[in-house]
Amino acid sequence: MSLLPRLSFNQMTADPWSLEQAVRNCSASGIPYIGVWRHKMGGDAEKASAMIRREGLRVSSLCRGGWFSAATAEERRKRIEDNHRAIEEAALLGAPVLVIVSGPANGQTIEDARATVLDGLLEILPDAEKAGVTLGIEPLHPMYAAERSVVVTLKQANDLADRLSSAAAGVVVDVFHVWWDPDVLQQIERARGKIAGFHVSDWPVPLPGIFMGRAMMGDGVIELQKLRQAVDATGYDGPIEVEIFNEEIWKSADEKLLERIQKSFLEHV
């Protein structure tokens, strides 16, 4: 059975495109889902939602909430408020999932920062439940531990989801972030029923950079089919987001990009 009905285009794969361009291009290419970023909505989630639906697309997720840790209580309070806004935006957009990137330690010890992440999630959870938005806790690759996320393994994300113990708390599995983990298959199985999103790209060798190093599926060493099958084996049948941060792709993003993604997706995922 073709996976194309599950394909979602995460719009940061083509940062030069406006949200409207991305949606229209997806619509013209028959891509059914789009993953949206908050800063691309021009501050009006309802308008973005209407435009996306007008073009016949569905939203797979909104990026991103999280970023809980900070050096002062006041700053941590602001982070919580921003997460409340993110949940509201997700609801207005009709995004079933708000992707949670936990944030770096930001002046806390890594242990304290991890506790702050749990506290923050517990605080925003009731809001997510009311809004019908799932918090998709995404572990990031450990190379981002200092700058993006103190949550760096799927085990941590599963532990957090277990602590939240709510239908509005799940995990997001991104192959780029988890493929190296000796426990990844066990932790995917453990995430059964809690998988709120599945993201694909590839890890090229050599990796051209830390933040912009991802590659098109098939252009790297990640065993994509093995991971996708493990995720599917848990019963997950939701959208599969293609999320690639790569400057070459940004520079050359044209109408052929989506066809290239569809081909690589079919061949390698």
Add this chain to the structure above:
Amino acid sequence: MSLLPRLSFNQMTADPWSLEQAVRNCSASGIPYIGVWRHKMGGDAEKASAMIRREGLRVSSLCRGGWFSAATAEERRKRIEDNHRAIEEAALLGAPVLVIVSGPANGQTIEDARATVLDGLLEILPDAEKAGVTLGIEPLHPMYAAERSVVVTLKQANDLADRLSSAAAGVVVDVFHVWWDPDVLQQIERARGKIAGFHVSDWPVPLPGIFMGRAMMGDGVIELQKLRQAVDATGYDGPIEVEIFNEEIWKSADEKLLERIQKSFLEHV
């Protein structure tokens, strides 16, 4: 009690220096240990050993063995032979520890590559036991999983050491590689009696690069004292190697470098 009697200078911290220059500079600065790399010995480990001892230094470790995985059986055989040579060189040099960097998957699946690492270690272990050289299994940061090491967590290294179950099998804890790990403190405690080396540097923010991104102790976010105390709490009282790969340090390596290392070491480790 000062840690200076435990300070070891890993010579790749100053790649432009020859082994003899590194040894003389350490001797002149009162640094008691040096960590040696095989390609710096000019093919004569005995001569290197005599020179090091003449200058009053001791060797903390030899880098490196490992790199077991390969696409063909013939190539894997060559890797084993190279490890036999590395053990012999360590013995001739008087290095108590051969640092093992497992190597990337090199065309195998990551699971098969990990099995190949265990097989390789089991095969070279009797040789290490005879030679009185400890195989120091070093987990590398997961960002090197594709290019340097399929062993990426201290848990994996401990599991391997347990499987080898020999006084000639231990683990090397390098803070740069393990600081992000939610289980690092438990795994350090689990390594009690098996710690064959402890390496320090720091993780700067932002990280300037993947292979040359390490910083001087204190110039990053790693909680060095916490990790060092955890290692010491296991009873480890051996050398602490400063191993920094950083182009700026390479370019500017002069007689002041070792004093700078001693100061940072005293203040931050």
